[in-house]
């Protein structure tokens with residue numbers, strides 16, 4: 372028995388070190404072996420699991436100077452020209468323990484920042500993964516000014532190029548074509564996922580697109596319109612941050628139990644038609660600390676209303692009620708111009724650095740949508756080529772999203788329904804949208820928000836019922852589509868402190884309903900029900 376154990380140990384040791392040697396030498400050799408058009412490989416290096424990788428080249432505004440690597444990888448760093456005046460910086464991370472799966476990460480905001488955290492997370496799960504800088508470096512949109520090719524990279528070409536080149540690198544390194552190709556991103560990353568499904572259906576077998584910044588020009592108008600609604604901080608229409616918790620409480624008073632549970636979480640905020648009038652200050656009061664003046668009531672109404680173009684066409688749906696405590700007042704209702712809106716209009720839409728965000732009007736909404744720099748809108752509702760090639764699209768959105776209203780994800784779903792003349796039961800075969808209650812923008816919030824969309828280290832839920840990426844893999848590879856996605860809420864959002872509660876989030880158009888009287892923290896006390904339609908709101 373003992374001898375056998377020793378032999379097994381020796382055998383596995385020999386095996387591991389032999390593999391280590393060839394993996395490492397293959398990695399160093401690969402940089403010189405490539406012949407990929409328009410690509411310049413800077414270097415390739417072996418990085419063992421656990422390395423705290425220093426990223427001195429990463430633009431300071433990306434605010435990430437190191438990344439802990441979770442698997443033994445071969446890291447390839449290169450530049451790929453996309454035109455004579457543009458190009459992307461990209462990286463391929465190739466894990467030793469490869470599952471045969473390929474994956475592209477996405478970006479965020481207006482940023483040119485490689486998603487290193489997602490590269491680490493997904494290579495730890497055995498994907499060969501790529502990430503690119505979206506055609507420019509840093510978080511600002513300044514690089515778009517007078518650079519239409521850089522805008523194209525941002526709108527679609529960075530991801531597509533990254534994938535085409537990344538698949539070649541993966542194949543050259545492993546001497547084997549990947550089995551399936553995946554996409555994984557949120558926010559701008561969610562938009563990039565939808566764009567791929569719409570315009571590059573061959574790129575991916577499966578796409579996770581979270582909290583998507585689709586209808587991008589219109590979203591940018593919407594983000595900027597809050598400043599015109601609140602005015603600057605000294606305007607009578609402005610609402611001090613202190614008042615928002617009071618408004619939030621009033622919202623819960625009116626809407627919390629619409630889902631059958633008074634737990635402070637709105638499962639379906641689209642049902643919440645909030646009326647702020649109850650908070651109106653008493654006539655002639657001089658103390659306005661706990662109440663709203665008439666101009667402020669009107670501001671609240673504007674915030675929770677859709678915006679329209681000059682022809683009364685819908686530009687963008689309303690902010691969903693519930694995000695007040697997650698930073699919406701600090702980010703969007705803070706009495707200052709929204710920086711992405713300023714950048715997008717100045718550097719991309721109007722090519723005019725004197726454009727004044729205080730003048731933003733429905734005419735600007737229409738102009739941005741019409742000019743559509745780089746074809747960025749991402750609103751093609753015909754997903755039939757993606758469906759025809761067997762692609763699966765898993766989307767999600769937080770119901771407390773404080774940056775991109777979740778109502779727009781439902782609107783895109785309905786747009787696909789209309790464009791493809793399909794019913795939800797038909798879309799179910801290739802496109803599912805999960806509404807994650809109590810979740811902010813891509814992560815965080817008071818609900819069961821952890822769905823594997825981001826790595827929480829060893830405590831990240833990995834089973835397909837609790838992890839959007841693994842749910843997608845199971846759907847693509849086994850044909851088992853997720854009915855619900857279980858979210859996990861950790862105690863105090865500290866994964867090492869244990870699980871507070873879980874909740875199974877429903878796919879649209881189902882909504883979650885508490886079939887009490889049991890504890891709302893027990894997931895078995897909830898049911899996905901289909902009740903009514905919210906789409907009439909957009910047809911006003």
Ligand SMILES: *[C@@H]1O[C@H](CO)[C@@H](O)[C@H](O)[C@H]1NC(C)=O
Pocket residue numbers: 406
């Ligand atoms: C690289 O490929 C191109 C065309 O695909 C070819 O013209 C060129 O000779 C190749 N270069 C090397 C070094 O193999």
Ligand SMILES: *[C@@H]1O[C@H](CO)[C@@H](O)[C@H](O)[C@H]1NC(C)=O
Pocket residue numbers: 423437439
């Ligand atoms: C990685 O290195 C950075 C800078 O040297 C340091 O601040 C950080 O704490 C390190 N992280 C880990 C997990 O060791």
Ligand SMILES: *[C@@H]1O[C@H](CO)[C@@H](O)[C@H](O)[C@H]1NC(C)=O
Pocket residue numbers: 408409452453454455
């Ligand atoms: C290489 O870049 C040029 C523009 O500089 C572009 O026209 C061409 O399509 C690119 N080639 C590939 C294979 O992407």
Ligand SMILES: *[C@@H]1O[C@H](CO)[C@@H](O)[C@H](O)[C@H]1NC(C)=O
Pocket residue numbers: 468470497
């Ligand atoms: C390799 O991946 C498989 C699952 O794909 C996992 O079971 C195994 O533990 C991994 N091995 C190492 C050394 O990471």
Ligand SMILES: *[C@@H]1O[C@H](CO)[C@@H](O)[C@H](O)[C@H]1NC(C)=O
Pocket residue numbers: 428429450458460504506507508
């Ligand atoms: C972005 O940064 C990388 C790394 O420093 C550099 O190689 C690349 O040229 C930069 N790209 C642009 C467009 O400035």
Ligand SMILES: *[C@@H]1O[C@H](CO)[C@@H](O)[C@H](O)[C@H]1NC(C)=O
Pocket residue numbers: 430431432508509510511512513
């Ligand atoms: C870093 O990013 C900022 C903001 O996007 C940009 O202005 C700056 O040029 C970038 N720096 C480098 C060295 O690329």
Ligand SMILES: *[C@@H]1O[C@H](CO)[C@@H](O)[C@H](O)[C@H]1NC(C)=O
Pocket residue numbers: 517518519722
């Ligand atoms: C942007 O405006 C500048 C200055 O008016 C002009 O020189 C340039 O051609 C414009 N660029 C584009 C892409 O319209």
Ligand SMILES: *[C@@H]1O[C@H](CO)[C@@H](O)[C@H](O)[C@H]1NC(C)=O
Pocket residue numbers: 654655
């Ligand atoms: C408010 O004040 C105005 C003028 O000072 C007065 O005419 C009015 O009656 C007051 N209203 C109430 C409800 O006290």
Ligand SMILES: *[C@@H]1O[C@H](CO)[C@@H](O)[C@H](O)[C@H]1NC(C)=O
Pocket residue numbers: 658659660661
């Ligand atoms: C003003 O109203 C708030 C909230 O209703 C209350 O807490 C505060 O004591 C009042 N201040 C004065 C000076 O009456």
Ligand SMILES: *[C@@H]1O[C@H](CO)[C@@H](O)[C@H](O)[C@H]1NC(C)=O
Pocket residue numbers: 586589679680681683684685686687736737740748750
């Ligand atoms: C964007 O807004 C314009 C102006 O209201 C409107 O005509 C257009 O239909 C909107 N597009 C989308 C995708 O929301």
Ligand SMILES: *[C@@H]1O[C@H](CO)[C@@H](O)[C@H](O)[C@H]1NC(C)=O
Pocket residue numbers: 835844845848849
């Ligand atoms: C697919 O199903 C088989 C059999 O049930 C299971 O062993 C395998 O882990 C599944 N693979 C995925 C990716 O879910």
Ligand SMILES: *[C@@H]1O[C@H](CO)[C@@H](O)[C@H](O)[C@H]1NC(C)=O
Pocket residue numbers: 889893894895896
């Ligand atoms: C959740 O509810 C079910 C059904 O009522 C019950 O069997 C189970 O014990 C409950 N779980 C917890 C953790 O309370």
